[in-house]
Amino acid sequence: MSETTPGTGPSQPVPIAPAPASKASMDSPEEHMSYACVTCTKRKVKCDKLLPVCSTCRRGKLTCEYNEGPAPRKRKRKPVAGPDADVYERLERAEALLRENNLLPETEGASKSSGPPSVSASLSTPFYTSKSFLDPPNPGKLVEERGKTRYIYSNLWQNLGEHNFHPSSDEEDDDPQESHESATLQPTPAADPFSAAFLAFGSSATNLLSLHPSYEVAMELWKVYVEQIDPLVKLIHVPSAVTTLRRGAANPSTVSKATEALLFALYHFSVTVMDPEECQKRLGMPKSKLTATYYDALRQALVNANFLRTTDIMVLQAYLLFLLSVRNTCDPHTFWICTGIAVRLAQRMGLHRDGEDQGLKPFVVQMRRRVFWQILPLDGLAGQLCGTGMSVAPDSFNTKQPTNINDSDMWPDMTEPPQARIGATELIFCLARTEFGRFLQRRNNPPVPFLTGLSERVEDELVADWERQLDELETEMETKYLRFCDFADPLHNLVGLMARTAANSGRLRIRLSQAKKTPNLPDEERKDLWILAEKIIDYDIAAQQNYNLKRFFWHLQAFFQWDALIWILNEIWRDPAGHQDDEIWDKIEKVFVNHPHMTTQRRALHMALGELTLRSWDAYRTTQLSLGKSLQMEPAFIQVLRSFVTKPGSSRSSSVVVPQQNYNPFQGGQDSLSDMGSFNMIDAAWFVNDMAPGVNGMTGDVNQNPADWWGFLDLLNRDPNAVPVS
Incomplete structure (x- = not known):
């Protein structure tokens, strides 16, 4: 029978002495505890309660431990007659449960334990302190073996003893060094059928040798990855990966299943970010064909590597690259589930615990940090799209930021931690992104003014506090990163x-x-909001029209700040006479030109935004006529929008969405990420979207009041399927 390890529960067993006891201890005067030891209690045998070791444990050569004695019986409350009696009983039971789990502080007059001083002192520390979740008395154990890690935070596993900890114990049938000695493509039963089923594959493992690219194509795809993808994700160590890639491209039959999954992840992602013309020019093959080939190969490679039960960080890297490559086309609800798997895999590997505290090698520590801090924004984005928020609580991890270094500053065999550089490094984008995560981690909650039931004075103070902290964050970003930037460098x-x-x-x-809750917003505040929204639109236009940033368009296309554009359009609709500047319509046109999916993908948000744009434009033109101004030709994007929103089949009255045959959630759906994935231009997704109260009963027909559009947007933020489009 397994024994309870000290420090693993609210009532921590205290080791008195290992059995057998020494002769000297047996000759000492006998002391007794007032209750039986843990071992005898579990075995349901008689205990003579001797200290330091009871006779039963001494004879059985077992570890003898004593738990805290039963608390003194409390005086019962006098029975309460009447309808309140049941309430008091339930309250008493709830308090008892809270005390048992150390979630209710004891009163000053609470009785102390009747055990010896050493026992009482050991038991005086609660399981979780109020300071932080990051410092529990027993933070778990990280086990490393053959490059794999497994995090153990379970009484059951820890009671089995360290000799039973094996990171790959659930993968015994998967030899990480298994090569492709047989070139046959004959399918074999998959070691993990769930992995196969999850990625829409049959329950078979397939040899992928024939799907590997030639050495020349592989190296060209690697160049694309290094130029266009790596600067924004930094999931792999480039100097180490290039050696692995060259070996794998030259002789694919020698690579492990984990390496093969990573190679196909690199190939697939590289093809995904290229334009069709660029792909044809550089690789000599159509993008559509290569995308389909490597997409299937990557999914099968993940199945072959048993990704759902892996403890190999290389497989997790491959899976994250897969998620990043499909985030613009994957159904948002499916994507949220997929990122949840990444979170679970990371927790299983212990990535949420900083490797430096676990005694891991410096190189491993840095790579684990990079992977974990890539999962956080991905999880935040996915939760944002589904209205669930982040699944990784800010106080559930203590993994530090990656160190500000270049890839050349670290290598697998290094023995000392790398020294952080001062200034811009290859990690500048990823580190700048993590600053926003750390900002909300320090705050530990969303902006409080969006909670209900607060007085106007308290709300104003909280808003001012958040604005002040945002100013401090911007100053910190300027000091740590932006002042070192060479803006001739695209990154x-x-x-x-x-x-x-x-x-x-x-x-x-x-x-x-605040503006949404203030019907008569002062003109000065409206003007300030207009200036701020216009500035955000200017940033988007600058990014989209900067040719030097073309290599990163795959990232930019996924993110657009809808709030800014909707506020501008609402203001024009509300007061067209006060917004007769043609320049703002030039900017709105550029937004639609830079984001063509707004007029090609028939999504609920796109249709609603199109209708709002047309109403604002019509109000603007009507006011021009009333003011005697000459009318110019209607812009092309307005004509496209009119065709877009009036096209037959655009009705949103149906509440049922019928999935297409052979529907694949990873290849887009009714609400793909390219539709709803753009609520924040920066993919840190730290500023959640469900900040304003929701609107119940909203329909797709929002005709009367410009303010209705805010409720409509809030509704879509919470449920992209709330207003289906047929």
Whole structure:
């Protein structure tokens, strides 16, 4: 029978002494505890309660431990007659449960334990302190073996003893070094049928040798990855990966299943980010064909590697690259489930616990940090799209940020931690993104003014506090990163644009929460909101029209700040006479040109935005006529929008969405990420979307009041399927 390890529960067993006892201890005067030891209690045998070791444990050579004695019986409350009696009973039971789990502090007059002083002192520390979740007395154990890690935070597993800890114990049938000695494509039963079923494959493992690209194509795809993808994700160590890739591309039959999954993840992602023309020019093959080939190969490679039960960080890296490559086309609800799997895999590997505290090698520590801090924004984005928020609580991890270094500053065999550089490094984008995560982690909650039931004075104070902290964050970003940027460098240029957009987006959301609840908003505040929203649109236009950022368009296309555009359009509709500047319509046109999916993908949000744009434009033109101004030709994007919103089949009255045959959630759906994935331009997704109270009973027909559009947007933020489009 397994024994309870000290420090693993609210009532921590205290080791008195290992059995057998020494002769000296047996000659000492006998002391007795007032209750039986843990071992005898579990075995349901008689205990003589001797200290330091009871006779039963001494004879059986067992570890003898004593738990805290039963608490003194409390005086019962006098029975309460009448309808309140049941309430008091339930309250008493609830308090008892809270005390048992150390969630209710004891009163000053609470009785102390009757055990010896050493026992009482050991038991005086609660299981969780009120300071932080990050410092539990027993933070779990990280086990490393053959490059794999497994995090153990379970009484059951820890009671089995360290000799039973094996990171790969659930993968015994998967030899990580298994090569493709047989070139046959004959399917064999998959070691993990759930992995196969999850990725829409049959329950078979398939040899993928024939799907590997030639050495020349593989190296060309690697160049694309290094130029266009790696600067924004930094999931792999480039100097180490290039050696692995060359070996795998030259002789695919020698690579492990984990390596093969990573290779196909690199190939698939690289093809995904290229334009069709670029793909044809560089690789000599159509993008559509290569995308389909590597998409299927990557999914099968993940199945072959048993990704759902892996403890190999290389498989997790491959899975994350897969998620990043499909985030613009994957159904948002499916994507949320998929990112949840990544979170679970990371927790199983212990990535939520900083490797430095676990005694891991410096190189491993850095790579684990990079992977974990890539999962956080991905999880935040997915939760944002589904209205669930992040599944990783801010106080549930203590993994530090990656160190500000270049890939050349670390290598697998290094023995000392790398020294952080001062200035811009290859990690500048990823580190700048993590600053926003750390900002909300320090706050530990969303902006409080969006909670209900607060007085106007308290709300104003909280808004001012958030704005002040956003100012401090912007100053910190300037000090740590932006002042070192060389804006001739495309990556540095992107960092500057994204950082300023994120800070301003946070301000806009906070101020809009107040504006939505103030019917008669002062003109000065409206003007300030207009300026802020227009600035955010300017940042988007600057990023989309910067040719040097073309290599990162795959990232930019997924993110757009809807709030800014909707506020501008609402203001024009509300007061067209006060907004007769043609320049703003030039900017609105550029937004639609830069984001063509707004007029091609028939999604609920796109249809609603199109209708709002047309109403604002018509109000603007009508006012021009009334003022005697000459009318110019209607812009092309307005004509496209008219055709888009009036096209037959655009009715949104149906509440049932019928899935297409052979529907694949990873290849887009009714609400793909390219539809709803753009609520924040920066993919940190730290500023959640469900900040304003929801609107119940909204339909797709919003005709009367410009303010209705805010309720409509809030509804879509919570449930993209709330207003289906047929």
